[in-house]
Amino acid sequence: MSKSRLKSKITAGVLFLFLMLILVSVVSYFYLSRLDKQARMVLEDNYESLEYSREMLSAIDNWPNATRFDKALTQQQQNITEKGEAAATTTLRLLYNSARGQQQLSPVIAKAMRRQLDILMDLNMQAIVRKNVRAGKTAESALVYIAIISGVCLMLGITFVYNFPGYIANPIQELTAGIKGIANKQYSQRLHFKSGDEFGELANAFNTMAQRLDEYEHSNLARIVFEKKRAEAVISSLKDATIGFDVNDVVLFANTQALQLLNLPEGELPGRTATEIAKRNDLLRFLVTEANNAPLKIVVDGKESFFTREVADITQDGQRTGYVIILRNITTFKEQDIAKTHFIATISHELKTPLAASDLSLRLLEDERTGKLLPEQLELVESLKQDNRRMIKMVSDLLDFSRVESGNIQLQIQTVAPQGIVAYALEAVRKQAAEHQVVILQSMANDLPPITADAEKTAWVLVNLLTNAIRYSPHSSFIQLELQPNEDNTLTFSVTDKGKGIPVAFRDKIFERFFQVPGVDTEKGSGLGLAIAREFIEAQGGVIGVDSTEGAGSRFYFSLPVA
Numbered sequence: 001m002s003k004s005r006l007k008s009k010i011t012a013g014v015l016f017l018f019l020m021l022i023l024v025s026v027v028s029y030f031y032l033s034r035l036d037k038q039a040r041m042v043l044e045d046n047y048e049s050l051e052y053s054r055e056m057l058s059a060i061d062n063w064p065n066a067t068r069f070d071k072a073l074t075q076q077q078q079n080i081t082e083k084g085e086a087a088a089t090t091t092l093r094l095l096y097n098s099a100r101g102q103q104q105l106s107p108v109i110a111k112a113m114r115r116q117l118d119i120l121m122d123l124n125m126q127a128i129v130r131k132n133v134r135a136g137k138t139a140e141s142a143l144v145y146i147a148i149i150s151g152v153c154l155m156l157g158i159t160f161v162y163n164f165p166g167y168i169a170n171p172i173q174e175l176t177a178g179i180k181g182i183a184n185k186q187y188s189q190r191l192h193f194k195s196g197d198e199f200g201e202l203a204n205a206f207n208t209m210a211q212r213l214d215e216y217e218h219s220n221l222a223r224i225v226f227e228k229k230r231a232e233a234v235i236s237s238l239k240d241a242t243i244g245f246d247v248n249d250v251v252l253f254a255n256t257q258a259l260q261l262l263n264l265p266e267g268e269l270p271g272r273t274a275t276e277i278a279k280r281n282d283l284l285r286f287l288v289t290e291a292n293n294a295p296l297k298i299v300v301d302g303k304e305s306f307f308t309r310e311v312a313d314i315t316q317d318g319q320r321t322g323y324v325i326i327l328r329n330i331t332t333f334k335e336q337d338i339a340k341t342h343f344i345a346t347i348s349h350e351l352k353t354p355l356a357a358s359d360l361s362l363r364l365l366e367d368e369r370t371g372k373l374l375p376e377q378l379e380l381v382e383s384l385k386q387d388n389r390r391m392i393k394m395v396s397d398l399l400d401f402s403r404v405e406s407g408n409i410q411l412q413i414q415t416v417a418p419q420g421i422v423a424y425a426l427e428a429v430r431k432q433a434a435e436h437q438v439v440i441l442q443s444m445a446n447d448l449p450p451i452t453a454d455a456e457k458t459a460w461v462l463v464n465l466l467t468n469a470i471r472y473s474p475h476s477s478f479i480q481l482e483l484q485p486n487e488d489n490t491l492t493f494s495v496t497d498k499g500k501g502i503p504v505a506f507r508d509k510i511f512e513r514f515f516q517v518p519g520v521d522t523e524k525g526s527g528l529g530l531a532i533a534r535e536f537i538e539a540q541g542g543v544i545g546v547d548s549t550e551g552a553g554s555r556f557y558f559s560l561p562v563a
Contacts, residue, residue, distance in 0.1 A: 013160055020153040027145055046124040046131070049085070052076040053121045056092070060113055063105040069096060076120070082127045088119040171199040178206055187214035241307070241327035247320060249274040249288065261298060261307075261327065287325050295330060305331045411454045411539060415563040418448050418483055418491060421455060425462040426481075429470060437475045440466070444483035450563040451491050453540050458560065461533040461544075465495040465556045468529065472499035472554075486559065490542075494557035502548040510546055533558070 052072045059069035073092055080086045092113060099109045171193055181189035187210050191203035241258035245251055251269040259266060262283055269277060278285035283298070287309060296307045307327040314322040365373065365381050373381065426440060433440055451458075469479045480496040502510060511534045537544040537558045548554035 017153075017157055017160060020149075020156060024146065024149050024153055027149055028142070032142070046081070046127045048079055049076060049081070049124040050121055052079065053117045053124075057114065057117055060105065060110055063099075063110075064103060066096075066100065082123045085120060085123050088116045088123070092116045092120075171202070175202065175206065178210070182210060182213065187211075240329065243269070243284075243287070243325045244314070244322060245274060245288075245325070246322040251277070252322065258327070261300065287327075296327070305329060307331075411457065413452055413454055413540065415450045416453050416455045416458070417450050418493070419444070421453075421459045421462060422481065422483065422493075424459045425466055428459075428463045429466045432467065433470050433479075436470050436473065438470050438473050439478040440481055441478050442481050444481075445485075448483055448491065449485060451560045452563045453542075453560045454536075457536040457540070461536050461558060462493055462495075464529045464533050465493075465558075468556070469495050469497035469499070469554075473497045474499070485562065489562045490559040491562055492557050492559045494555055496553060496555040498553045501550040501552055501554055502546065503550050507546065507548060511544070 052075050055072035056069050056076075059066065059072065062068075073089070073096060077089055077093070080089060095109055095113050095116070099105055171191075174191055174193075178189045178191050189210050191206050193199045193203040239257065241261050242253075242255050243251065243258045244253045250271065250273050254262075254264075254269040256266075259269070262269075262281055264277075264281065274284065274288045278288060286296075290309075296309060298305050298307060306329070308330055310326040310328060312324045312326065313320050314324060363385075366378070366385075422442070422444070426442075429440075466479070466481070473479060477498045479498075480494075482492075482494045482496070484492045484494070486492055511530045534544050537560070540560060542558055542560040544556075544558040546554060546556050
């Protein structure tokens, strides 16, 4: 079948209407032209002859003016159109010639002239009547023919307009209904178009598609059911609690471990929205609303267990179609971490006593009352004393860190004057700054507002920042200590040095425990100071950070709320 058949039908229908319109136009034009021609013939042939005859009658009544008669007669001779009109005109010419030159027209010739003029006028009047009758008949015929043709065109046009849209729209409506049925998995849908055009081909293609979809649906249904059960078995066998949602927060699945944690029976979750279930389940409400990924403590069978919350998006063809919440059981790791913290605290505490005793012994050795030492011996004692103090500081840091990890930080939040914290910190590092020939410059206003903080912990942090700045600053340089109030009702303490700076690769790790910037030649600490400082500041509701340019120094800062 030709794919242009439907197009040909549409073209033929439009062409037919166009031809009917042309036919009506041609017939109308033909009869209107005919009527116009007949009207012109009456005007040119007969009406003018009547005018010439009236002119000659007027000239007879005013005979001395014979020129008017001759002119009208000459025009009449050139306008002879009716039978008998030539003889009357010739007779008038003979009568005029016989009377030409006479001052007074004889009654006999005048009477003869009027008789011939009456004949001319009668002939033209009869012709006008005759032609008028003929024109009337022509008009009647034109009206009849035009009416018949217009009526036929109108009937055919109405029939075409009434049927043709349905011829196009009805198959499209049936096709739309069929497609909706297929979309709803009603694969028994079929189209029955009897036409042999493109609609017929479309119906055959649609029916073939529906048949194959029906066969595919039935042939794969068992396999799909099997795969669904296998997927459910895999999800149920996962050791971690797993809950799946679609993009509308409707629960798709939940394995056995998740149901146990949520304390819900099997089949309670799938098909329901998270909002609906969260109204009566606090744990699910926390999982879908909270973005905090901190370890979560859940009591399971009377025992405290710890879980981490992970969210994984489900994507298909590059678009997010859902997400999965996974609760990983980290109870074992948490218990090991707690044991490690306790071990560090115990060992640090046990080490601190003998280290303090050895430090006292070294001081006694330096005292001349116990005996004078040789210069070489004094150098050895000084070296031992520095190593001992470094060990004491490291043990103190470990103790502080163990308290932080165990959650036993005891803060005494109160209104504190920032000038007092600065004065304490400067006094604590004064000797170290003098040994390194480093000058500490202060920049702060006299009317700084008080802050809400733990004075001891905040001073410890500021001392740590100043100590690090002194340690990594070149000799005979200076450090900038600045206090600046902020628009968000916080006060920022900042310490800026002129050291080597921190490479970009290590800037995000500087506050991690036991981390030290590699390649630094100065004396290294325990790597716990900044980690403990971050814990102290964040526990007080503050923020700590660093700005650094490699080769140009670093600026460590922390902010605390204003009272």
